[in-house]
Amino acid sequence: MRIAVLSGKGGTGKTLVSVNLAAAAHKAVYIDCDVEEPNGHLFFKPAVIQEEEIAIKIPAVDNTRCNGCRQCVDFCKFNALASIKNQNKLIIFEEVCHSCGGCIMLCPEKALTEKEKVIGKIQKGMSDAVTVYTGILNIGEASGIPIIKQLLDDHKDTSGMPVFIDCPPGSACIVMESIKDADYCILVAEPTLFGVHNLNMVYELVKLFGKQFSVVLNKCLDGENPAEKFCIEKNIKIIGRIPFDTELGIINSNAEIAVRKNPKYGDIFSSLLETVVREVQHKHETTSHSQR
Amino acid sequence: MKQLLILSGKGGTGKTTIASAFIKLSGARAYADCDVDAPNLHLVTGQGFTPKKTDYYGLPKAEINAERCIKCNQCRQKCRFSAILIEKKHLVEKNYQVDPFACEGCGVCEAVCPVGAIALKPAVAGELMLYSNEKKVFSTAQLKMGSGTSGMLVTEVKKQMKSAAADTELAIIDGSPGIGCPVIASLSGVDMVLIVAEPSVSGISDMERIIKTATKFGTKIAVCINKYNTNIENTEKIEEFCAKQGLPFIGKIPFDAEAVKAINNGQTIVDIECPSGTAVTAVYHKTIALLFEEDGRSA
Numbered sequence: 001m002r003i004a005v006l007s008g009k010g011g012t013g014k015t016l017v018s019v020n021l022a023a024a025a026h027k028a029v030y031i032d033c034d035v036e037e038p039n040g041h042l043f044f045k046p047a048v049i050q051e052e053e054i055a056i057k058i059p060a061v062d063n064t065r066c067n068g069c070r071q072c073v074d075f076c077k078f079n080a081l082a083s084i085k086n087q088n089k090l091i092i093f094e095e096v097c098h099s100c101g102g103c104i105m106l107c108p109e110k111a112l113t114e115k116e117k118v119i120g121k122i123q124k125g126m127s128d129a130v131t132v133y134t135g136i137l138n139i140g141e142a143s144g145i146p147i148i149k150q151l152l153d154d155h156k157d158t159s160g161m162p163v164f165i166d167c168p169p170g171s172a173c174i175v176m177e178s179i180k181d182a183d184y185c186i187l188v189a190e191p192t193l194f195g196v197h198n199l200n201m202v203y204e205l206v207k208l209f210g211k212q213f214s215v216v217l218n219k220c221l222d223g224e225n226p227a228e229k230f231c232i233e234k235n236i237k238i239i240g241r242i243p244f245d246t247e248l249g250i251i252n253s254n255a256e257i258a259v260r261k262n263p264k265y266g267d268i269f270s271s272l273l274e275t276v277v278r279e280v281q282h283k284h285e286t287t288s289h290s291q292r
Numbered sequence: 293m294k295q296l297l298i299l300s301g302k303g304g305t306g307k308t309t310i311a312s313a314f315i316k317l318s319g320a321r322a323y324a325d326c327d328v329d330a331p332n333l334h335l336v337t338g339q340g341f342t343p344k345k346t347d348y349y350g351l352p353k354a355e356i357n358a359e360r361c362i363k364c365n366q367c368r369q370k371c372r373f374s375a376i377l378i379e380k381k382h383l384v385e386k387n388y389q390v391d392p393f394a395c396e397g398c399g400v401c402e403a404v405c406p407v408g409a410i411a412l413k414p415a416v417a418g419e420l421m422l423y424s425n426e427k428k429v430f431s432t433a434q435l436k437m438g439s440g441t442s443g444m445l446v447t448e449v450k451k452q453m454k455s456a457a458a459d460t461e462l463a464i465i466d467g468s469p470g471i472g473c474p475v476i477a478s479l480s481g482v483d484m485v486l487i488v489a490e491p492s493v494s495g496i497s498d499m500e501r502i503i504k505t506a507t508k509f510g511t512k513i514a515v516c517i518n519k520y521n522t523n524i525e526n527t528e529k530i531e532e533f534c535a536k537q538g539l540p541f542i543g544k545i546p547f548d549a550e551a552v553k554a555i556n557n558g559q560t561i562v563d564i565e566c567p568s569g570t571a572v573t574a575v576y577h578k579t580i581a582l583l584f585e586e587d588g589r590s591a
Binding site (some may be wrong): 008009010011012015034036037042075077081095099100101102105106109137139140142143145168170171172173174175176190192193194197198201204205208209211226231250251252254255256285 | 303439476
């Protein structure tokens with residue numbers, strides 16, 4: 001059961017929701033796919049058991065073999081290669097290479113080979129009974145997609161244990177990669193104009209990907225909630241409301257886990273967890289019915 | 293043109309709130325929203341007229357001509373992005389298809405296909421919008437859902453702003469969260485970055501990573517704190533960090549329920565009388581002084 005938590009806008013409470021749901025479940029897996037700015041580990045403070053480097057394959061040139069034919073330069077759609085005129089010298093811009101392997105495949109002189117370049121790492125550790133996976137992109141690297149792929153590939157089969165996927169903000173490729181194999185999506189929304197605008201974007205995204213989803217409203221105050229209004233208009237299911245609460249704010253800003261800190265929050269997230277699990281199981285039943 | 297970019301690392305710290313206040317205070321004639329996969333600046337900068345819209349073509353996407361395809365499987369073997377799918381019809385018939393979400397447009401499949409059944413086709417990946425009149429130029433964009441290439445669109449947004457407002461003194465650019473490709477694209481060519489930090493453990497960790505990123509690209513940095521009174525202890529830690537790193541710390545803005553109301557009404561926080569508006573004005577003056585003062589050194 002893989003549950004992705006996303007929001008479009010940053011700072012709406014993705015990490016709050018996914019960390020506390022995993023903690024409320026006791027035995028669970030938490031995967032931080034926000035590899036550019038991972039924060040879940042700050043809350044779980046896992047003992048680091050394993051660390052794995054993530055490398056991508058990029059071309060390396062043997063300039064004694066390059067005859068300056070420019071086939072690779074002309075082929076590369078990402079402009080990751082340049083050839084210096086009259087010098088038979090090839091330059092590779094590693095940061096923009098997408099690792100497609102096309103240049104190596106095409107080189108008639110076999111002047112290009114593949115080498116590994118480390119772009120980040122994955123840490124795996126335990127926090128009570130929660131297994132915490134953290135992807136960390138190295139500073140200056142453009143794409144965390146290979147790290148996200150690796151993080152999620154490790155969890156194709158989770159044998160019933162709930163897996164909570166903490167997604168990056170936005171709606172671009174890194175978010176798409178993070179929700180691709182999720183069984184269910186939770187959209188976390190805050191009651192602001194910006195929050196609603198970005199909620200609409202991820203709503204469009206999960207629809208496009210054919211995902212089952214529902215909304216958790218965070219930072220709820222008395223009075224009108226534009227995010228709630230949006231959900232009602234679009235007929236989107238709201239499965240939880242987390243109040244705007246100074247105590248929760250302080251616990252969260254100190255990177256403490258609310259569920260473990262105060263039973264009051266334990267109750268809120270346990271009941272949210274029950275609803276989520278019920279939703280996912282209900283979805284499974286309906287899909288298996290329709291397959292018959 | 294002096295370009296000021298507003299970044300934060302962590303999302304939701306107040307980049308757009310501060311950018312919109314700066315735009316109002318400076319009467320900036322040029323500004324841009326580089327957060328192309330979650331743009332919000334247009335919601336509070338009150339355009340009042342329709343923009344010029346242009347389709348943005350990202351990288352092309354491969355397309356397989358089913359009639360020519362001989363199902364040799366070579367494209368599927370060579371594709372590094374698992375973008376070639378086999379569609380089963382009635383459990384037997386197989387059709388090779390491209391998953392447009394996974395395809396990065398590299399062209400390997402096209403090159404390897406022995407029968408010329410694959411072609412790269414241009415694909416709309418988003419929409420650029422330019423609001424331009426005699427008073428201002430506002431460049432923004434919206435990435436199409438399911439499109440990946442946000443960094444390239446960010447570059448286009450900045451290009452569009454620069455070409456429409458080349459003679460303008462000051463440009464204010466709202467950035468995106470994170471440290472990856474859209475952020476790196478937004479950093480290129482700017483004169484200074486204002487980091488909006490948030491006094492939480494997460495906010496501090498993310499701030500340190502965005503500062504390292506901006507440093508790596510050699511950009512001048514200043515730091516301010518938003519919602520500083522939500523955690524005074526962490527606010528002090530950020531100030532200490534900046535002092536230690538020798539980074540200009542240029543002010544702190546309080547959490548302010550009035551600010552939320554202003555934004556929800558489509559106003560900036562300097563359109564109304566409120567504590568955060570007063571604080572952001574002070575931050576603005578220091579930022580501008582810093583941006584223009586070190587001309588000699590950066591030249």
